[in-house]
Amino acid sequence: MSIETTxxxxxxxxxxxxxxxxxxxxxxKNEVLLKIADKIEEKASKIKDENKKDIEFGREKGLSxxxxxxxxxxxxxxxxxxxxxxxxxxxxxxxxxxxxTWRRPNGLEVSRMRIPLGVIGIIYESRPNVTIDxxxxxxxxxxxVILRGGSEALHSNQALADIIGQAxxxxxxxxxxxxxxxxxxxxxxxxxxxxxxxxxxxxxRGGEGLIRFVVENSKIPVLKHYKGVCHVYVDDGADIExxxxxxxxxxxxxxxxxxAMETLLVHRLIAPAFLPEMAEHFAxxxxxxxxxxxxxxxxxTIKEAEEEDWHEEYLDLILAVKIVSxxxxxxxxxxxxxxxxxxxxxxxxxxxxxxxxxxxxxxxxFVNASTRFNDGGQLGLxxxxxxxxxxxxxxxxxxxxxxxxxxFVVFGEGQVRE
Amino acid sequence: MSIETTxxxxxxxxxxxxxxxxxxxxxxKNEVLLKIADKIEEKASKIKDENKKDIEFGREKGLSxxxxxxxxxxxxxxxxxxxxxxxxxxxxxxxxxxxxTWRRPNGLEVSRMRIPLGVIGIIYESRPNVTIDxxxxxxxxxxxVILRGGSEALHSNQALADIIGQAxxxxxxxxxxxxxxxxxxxxxxxxxxxxxxxxxxxxxRGGEGLIRFVVENSKIPVLKHYKGVCHVYVDDGADIExxxxxxxxxxxxxxxxxxAMETLLVHRLIAPAFLPEMAEHFAxxxxxxxxxxxxxxxxxTIKEAEEEDWHEEYLDLILAVKIVSxxxxxxxxxxxxxxxxxxxxxxxxxxxxxxxxxxxxxxxxFVNASTRFNDGGQLGLxxxxxxxxxxxxxxxxxxxxxxxxxxFVVFGEGQVRE
Numbered sequence: 007m008s009i010e011t012t013x014x015x016x017x018x019x020x021x022x023x024x025x026x027x028x029x030x031x032x033x034x035k036n037e038v039l040l041k042i043a044d045k046i047e048e049k050a051s052k053i054k055d056e057n058k059k060d061i062e063f064g065r066e067k068g069l070s071x072x073x074x075x076x077x078x079x080x081x082x083x084x085x086x087x088x089x090x091x092x093x094x095x096x097x098x099x100x101x102x103x104x105x106x107t108w109r110r111p112n113g114l115e116v117s118r119m120r121i122p123l124g125v126i127g128i129i130y131e132s133r134p135n136v137t138i139d140x141x142x143x144x145x146x147x148x149x150x151v152i153l154r155g156g157s158e159a160l161h162s163n164q165a166l167a168d169i170i171g172q173a174x175x176x177x178x179x180x181x182x183x184x185x186x187x188x189x190x191x192x193x194x195x196x197x198x199x200x201x202x203x204x205x206x207x208x209x210x211r212g213g214e215g216l217i218r219f220v221v222e223n224s225k226i227p228v229l230k231h232y233k234g235v236c237h238v239y240v241d242d243g244a245d246i247e248x249x250x251x252x253x254x255x256x257x258x259x260x261x262x263x264x265x266a267m268e269t270l271l272v273h274r275l276i277a278p279a280f281l282p283e284m285a286e287h288f289a290x291x292x293x294x295x296x297x298x299x300x301x302x303x304x305x306x307t308i309k310e311a312e313e314e315d316w317h318e319e320y321l322d323l324i325l326a327v328k329i330v331s332x333x334x335x336x337x338x339x340x341x342x343x344x345x346x347x348x349x350x351x352x353x354x355x356x357x358x359x360x361x362x363x364x365x366x367x368x369x370x371x372f373v374n375a376s377t378r379f380n381d382g383g384q385l386g387l388x389x390x391x392x393x394x395x396x397x398x399x400x401x402x403x404x405x406x407x408x409x410x411x412x413x414f415v416v417f418g419e420g421q422v423r424e
Numbered sequence: 425m426s427i428e429t430t431x432x433x434x435x436x437x438x439x440x441x442x443x444x445x446x447x448x449x450x451x452x453k454n455e456v457l458l459k460i461a462d463k464i465e466e467k468a469s470k471i472k473d474e475n476k477k478d479i480e481f482g483r484e485k486g487l488s489x490x491x492x493x494x495x496x497x498x499x500x501x502x503x504x505x506x507x508x509x510x511x512x513x514x515x516x517x518x519x520x521x522x523x524x525t526w527r528r529p530n531g532l533e534v535s536r537m538r539i540p541l542g543v544i545g546i547i548y549e550s551r552p553n554v555t556i557d558x559x560x561x562x563x564x565x566x567x568x569v570i571l572r573g574g575s576e577a578l579h580s581n582q583a584l585a586d587i588i589g590q591a592x593x594x595x596x597x598x599x600x601x602x603x604x605x606x607x608x609x610x611x612x613x614x615x616x617x618x619x620x621x622x623x624x625x626x627x628x629r630g631g632e633g634l635i636r637f638v639v640e641n642s643k644i645p646v647l648k649h650y651k652g653v654c655h656v657y658v659d660d661g662a663d664i665e666x667x668x669x670x671x672x673x674x675x676x677x678x679x680x681x682x683x684a685m686e687t688l689l690v691h692r693l694i695a696p697a698f699l700p701e702m703a704e705h706f707a708x709x710x711x712x713x714x715x716x717x718x719x720x721x722x723x724x725t726i727k728e729a730e731e732e733d734w735h736e737e738y739l740d741l742i743l744a745v746k747i748v749s750x751x752x753x754x755x756x757x758x759x760x761x762x763x764x765x766x767x768x769x770x771x772x773x774x775x776x777x778x779x780x781x782x783x784x785x786x787x788x789x790f791v792n793a794s795t796r797f798n799d800g801g802q803l804g805l806x807x808x809x810x811x812x813x814x815x816x817x818x819x820x821x822x823x824x825x826x827x828x829x830x831x832f833v834v835f836g837e838g839q840v841r842e
Contacts, residue, residue, distance in 0.1 A: 025759070029783065102782070108804060114793055116803050121785070123815050206815055227645060227816045248838040255840035341443070363833050364520070365447065367539070375532055375836030384841065385534050385832065386526060397541050397624055397829040398645045399817040411815040414803065415781050418793030420666040422673035423802065 009189060013197040016152060016185050017204035020125045023180035024150035028122045032099035034177060035146055041173040043091040046138070049169060050084045056165035057134065064158045076132045077159055087138040087166075090389065094142045097388045100410050101148040112421050118412040122148030124206040126409065127198055129154045129220055131212035134162035140211070141170055141184045143389050147409035150183045152205065154198060156212075157190035164188065199224040209392055229404065231369075231395035233319040234264030234347035236377045239336040239362070241353035242273040246280055248374060249352040250287055255376040256350065258291040262321045264393065265348050265380040269316060269326040271336045274300070277329050281305055293323045300329040316343040333358050337365050344368060346395045348380040369395055369402035427607060431615040434570060434603050435622035438543045441598035442568035446540045450517035452595060453564055459591040461509040464556065467587060468502045474583035475552065482576045494550045495577055505556040505584075508807065512560045515806045518828050519566040530839050536830040540566030542624040544827065545616060547572045547638055549630035552580035558629070559588055559602045561807050565827035568601045570623065572616060574630075575608035582606065617642040627810055647822065649787075649813035651737040652682030652765035654795045657754040657780070659771035660691040664698055666792060667770040668705055673794040674768065676709045680739045682811065683766050683798040687734060687744040689754045692718070695747045699723055711741045718747040734761040751776050755783050762786065764813045766798040787813055787820035 007015075027035075046053065057079040064074055100120050107117035126149045128140045137153055144151040155163040167186035175181045187194050199208065202225040209229050210220040217230050238256050240249045256267035272280060281304050288295060295301075296311040305327075315326040316339070330336045333351075340349055350372040351362040359373045370380040380403060382390025387405030394400045400408040425433075445453075464471065475497040482492055518538050525535035544567045546558040555571055562569040573581040585604035593599045605612050617626065620643040627647050628638040635648045656674050658667045674685035690698060699722050706713060713719075714729040723745075733744040734757070748754045751769075758767055768790040769780040777791045788798040798821060800808025805823030812818045818826040 025785075028785070110802075110804055114797065114803075119781075121815075227814075245838070251838060251840050259841055359835075363537075367443075367446075368831065370832040370834060372834045373836060375834055375839040376841050378841040379532065379834065379836075379839065380832075384528075385532075385834070386528055396645075397539075399829075401829045402832045411819045413786065414788040414798075414820045416788060416790045416793055416797065416803070417777075418791060418797075420663070420669060420792055421797065422669050422794040423677055423796040 009191055009193050010197050012189070013187065013194055014201065016182075016187070017125070017198070017201040019182035020150040020152050020185060021204040023183040024122070024125050026180050027145065027150055027183045028101070028124075028148045030148065030179065034179070035099065035148075036095040038173050038177045038179060039091045039095040039142055039146065041177065042138070042142070042170055043088040043095075045169045045173060046084060046088045046091075046166070049165075050081070053084065053162065053165045054079055056161040059161040060159050067158065069158060073132060073158070077134070077162070079134055079162060083135055087135050090139050091142045094146050094389055097146060097406055099146065100407050105412055113419065114421055115417040117415050119415045120407070120410050121413050122410055125150045125152065125204060127152045127154065127205050127208045127226065129195065129198075129208060129210045129212075129216070130156065131216060132156040132159055134159045134166060136211060137163045137166045137186070138170075139389070140209070140391060143391050143406055144409055145184060147406050149409060152185050152187065152198065154187040154195055160190060196223055199226060202226045211392055227399075229392065229394045229396070229400060231264065231345070231347060231393050233345050234266070234393075235268050235317065235319050235343060235345040236265060236348040236380075237269050237271055237336075237340050237344060238267050238350045238352065238377060239271040239330075239333065239340075240273060240276060240280060241333060241351060241355060241358055242275040243354050244273075244276060244280075244352040245354060246276075246283070249280060250284055252350065252352055252374070252376050253284060254287050254291065256378060257288070257293055257325055258323065259376070259378050261323050264319075265377050266321070267325065267377050268319055269328065269339075269343070271339060272301075272327065272329050273333070273336075274329050274331050277301070277304060281327070288325065291323070293325050296324065296326050298328040301327045319345070333362065337362070340366055340368070347393070348372070348377045350375060350377050369393065427609055427611050428615050430607070431605065431612055432619065434600075434605070435543070435616070435619040437600035438568040438570050438603060439622040441601040442540070442543050444598050445563065445568055445601045446519070446542075446566045448566065448597065452597070453517065453566075454513040456591050456595045456597065457509045457513040457560055457564065459595065460556070460560070460588055461506040461513075463587045463591060464502060464506045464509075464584070467583075468499070471502065471580065471583045472497055474579040477579040478577050485576065487576060491550060491576070495552070495580070497552055497580060501553055505553050508557050509560045512564050512807055515564060515824055517564065518825050523830055531837065532839055533835045535833050537833045538825070538828050539831050540828055543568045543570065543622060545570045545572065545623050545626045545644065547613065547616075547626060547628045547630075547634070548574065549634060550574040550577055552577045552584060554629060555581045555584040555604070556588075557807070558627070558809060561809050561824055562827055563602060565824050567827060570603050570605065570616065572605040572613055578608060614641055617644060620644050629810055645817075647810065647812045647814070647818060649682065649763070649765060649811050651763050652684070652811075653686050653735065653737050653761060653763040654683060654766040654798075655687050655689055655754075655758050655762060656685050656768045656770065656795060657689040657748075657751065657758075658691060658694060658698060659751060659769060659773060659776055660693040661772050662694060662698075662770040663772060664694075664701070667698060668702055670768065670770055670792070670794050671702060672705050672709065674796060675706070675711055675743055676741065677794070677796050679741050682737075683795050684739070685743065685795050686737055687746065687757075687761070689757060690719075690745065690747050691751070691754075692747050692749050695719070695722060699745070706743065709741070711743050714742065714744050716746040719745045737763070751780065755780070758784060758786070765811070766790070766795045768793060768795050787811065
């Protein structure tokens with residue numbers, strides 16, 4: 007069978023399965039999720055054997071140690087996949103919820119009922135645990151899923167997808183509700199992205215290169231963020247201890263992720279008191295600073311930032327630092343160089359807190375808290391499928407509700423239109 | 425200036441203007457809307473003079489009478505545009521509303537705040553009133569707008585856009601918040617659809633050809649419906665009088681619109697009692713029926729339907745009629761041939777009403793009411809910008825809220841992540 011035929015048939019099978027999954031009650035869905043969790047633990051050694059094949063193949067291909075690490079399924083990965091599924095089973099089922107209801111003057115009762123999106127395609131890179139995390143959340147929201155993982159993780163992903171398929175069919179549900187693209191060819195991805203009749207949404211998870219490729223080539227709507235150039239703005243009159251804690255946490259708690267701070271903006275009046283102390287903490291944590299001209303006059307030993315630094319998502323222990331004359335300048339900087347992902351103000355001023363929150367056009371805007379809280383779990387959405395920095399459908403962390411939509415349901419007693 | 429430069433600059437100017445409009449308070453926005461309404465009435469004769477140029481040009485180009493009719497700005501069109509704007513001024517401003525708020529165990533207060541989408545492109549065909557209706561609603565929701573109307577209405581649209589621009593600048597707001605593409609070339613549309621950095625959403629309004637063109641060529645997300653193949657299912661045991669009223673209203677009250685019924689599905693057991701009476705009403709209203717084999721055995725004089733008839737959006741006084749053995753078959757028919765737009769069941773059975781509503785996957789599902797109520801105004805959303813039959817972002821009639829999104833706003837007192 008050609009690659010094209012395979013993918014087209016997968017998409018059609020997913021569409022057919024989605025109609026059954028959409029009508030599946032919560033107990034049944036939770037039964038499947040718990041069954042997958044149990045099987046992952048039972049079959050841990052089989053999964054790790056398949057994973058070894060991928061690791062060997064990766065080593066032959068010359069993958070970096072970091073890549074091999076991301077690819078490796080450890081005992082802790084097994085545990086965390088099973089734990090994640092059990093948590094998703096605990097989440098409230100959004101499907102069928104009546105979101106809002108009202109009555110029209112002519113007696114029509116109108117309501118909006120939450121329903122699944124249909125079929126979701128997930129395109130991701132090397133981490134095999136995404137197979138389980140993404141499939142579990144999409145399935146709980148009543149959707150069918152097509153998974154296209156990184157080519158270097160094909161054996162691992164196939165082992166995990168087989169387990170999901172077994173759990174589905176043991177529970178009397180269509181196996182094709184969760185499918186994995188079974189080949190490494192890039193052509194398969196292009197064909198997948200053209201199945202707009204049978205796939206409702208594509209969510210790419212990975213580096214900017216992958217995401218740009220998907221956006222350029224997809225005929226299906228895509229929810230994504232390219233990168234997180236996140237800012238902390240330390241206002242004049244901020245509590246300096248609080249500012250230090252928030253800045254340090256935002257930068258170093260996990261520097262390689264999208265909600266870590268990349269640029270620090272500091273009000274001119276607080277800079278002489280704040281920056282030298284802050285720089286010491288950063289130095290202890292191994293953070294390299296790159297400052298604007300004015301910052302370099304205060305922190306004499308640091309490197310001067312170039313124009314590119316303000317655009318940069320370092321994902322590393324490097325931080326750009328800029329002194330601004332007021333909050334408006336800070337907001338302008340964010341608008342020019344930011345990525346609409348996450349911004350924080352540290353302030354004690356009521357009016358400025360309110361204005362920052364209103365005027366900063368990012369998916370999550372914090373007052374006096376670390377940027378690292380931009381995360382579905384941390385903000386109380388339950389598990390998250392990703393973060394969207396485009397405004398349509400979802401803006402910010404996407405939880406299970408963002409994998410659904412609503413339809414209108416209207417009850418009458420014979421009303422006709424005049 | 426080349427077409428490309430013109431369009432690119434328009435998009436950039438819209439983006440810049442959108443930042444001001446997003447922060448504009450409701451009173452200011454309402455002032456502008458009312459000012460536009462007044463000016464439209466004051467300058468009615470100027471508008472109609474410009475409209476005459478379009479009509480002459482259209483006659484020379486050989487437009488049909490129906491097209492010329494759609495293009496013509498009558499006194500009633502002037503009135504209805506001004507009235508529409510005054511109604512939009514009355515609508516509650518969605519921007520800045522806190523949609524939901526909750527507290528995390530660590531004390532973070534999380535909320536979702538409604539914000540404008542940013543810049544919206546509206547692409548439409550011949551009716552010049554869309555210029556005013558669409559611009560008014562997008563503007564009230566805090567968005568900048570780029571309008572690309574039908575080439576045959578260019579003078580009319582320009583006259584209306586000039587009035588909007590005057591009202592904006594008299595109120596001290598950026599004129600470029602509402603702009604009209606000033607040329608007829610199709611190239612302009614292609615360039616517009618490629619400005620994904622500066623335009624957040626495209627809404628096409630018009631025939632299926634236009635909409636397919638926009639979807640194929642846009643790099644920007646598109647909200648649209650292709651067509652409305654709407655069904656009424658008359659269940660066994662339905663109130664026959666009610667069923668007749670609903671079917672007649674759904675088909676003939678305004679047959680040329682997307683929420684008119686195109687196919688009637690009738691339960692086998694009620695068909696002999698219902699169909700002959702119903703057919704008489706349809707005959708009086710001038711409706712041509714095309715029936716399935718079984719329908720033709722009851723209504724002996726009608727034409728037999730072909731396979732294409734079940735797919736057809738007639739937009740005319742023609743109706744396909746099919747007898748089904750039960751509700752499940754009706755739902756299967758809808759799934760196979762429908763367009764996810766509008767479906768109605770006429771029934772007295774509680775359980776079937778509930779199941780129809782759950783299992784039919786359309787943007788609006790009615791029980792015992794005319795399909796003609798699928799309309800933002802009728803369902804209580806205020807003015808509508810269109811109907812979406814794709815599930816992402818909005819599904820069903822789109823009112824002012826659907827022209828917004830939400831961002832997360834989080835208040836803390838120094839929280840950092842462990």
